[in-house]
Amino acid sequence: MNFLKTAILFLILCFGAGCAVTDITSEPPGADVWLNTRYLGQTPMKYKVKQEIGHMNKYKFTAILEGYQRQSKTYYESPTMNVIDVIPSKIHFKLLPLETNGKIEEGRESPDNNAEN
Secondary structure, eight states: OHHHHHHHHHHHHHHSOOEEEEEEEEESSOOEEEETTEEEEESSEEEEEEOOSSSSOEEEEEEEOTTBOOEEEEEEOBTTBOHHHHSOSEEEEEOOBOOTTSOOOOTTOOGGGSOOO
C-alpha cells in the first residue's frame, strides 16, 4: 500500500506540476528582475515560472533599477491553487525614484541581501 501511495505521489509531482508564462514589465524599463533569490533578467521579458516542488509555495518577484526604489510582488499557492492559478499573465512594476538623499541600490544585487521595502 505504501508503494502505491509513493508511486501516485511521484506521478503527481512529475506530470501534475505545471508552469505559468508571464510577461514582466517595468516603468521605466530595464529593471533587473529576481524570482525569490534567482536572477531572471531585465524588463521587458517573458518568463516561464515552473511549479516548485511541494505545495503552498511562495513566488516573490522583485524589480531593482539603479536610482529607483525596489519593488516586490508576492504570490502564494494554496491547497487548491498551484503556480498556474496564482501567477498572473502580466506583472508590471511602476518604480518610484529614490529621494535625492536616498541610497542608490546596486542593479544586480540579490533582493535578499538587503532589507525589503
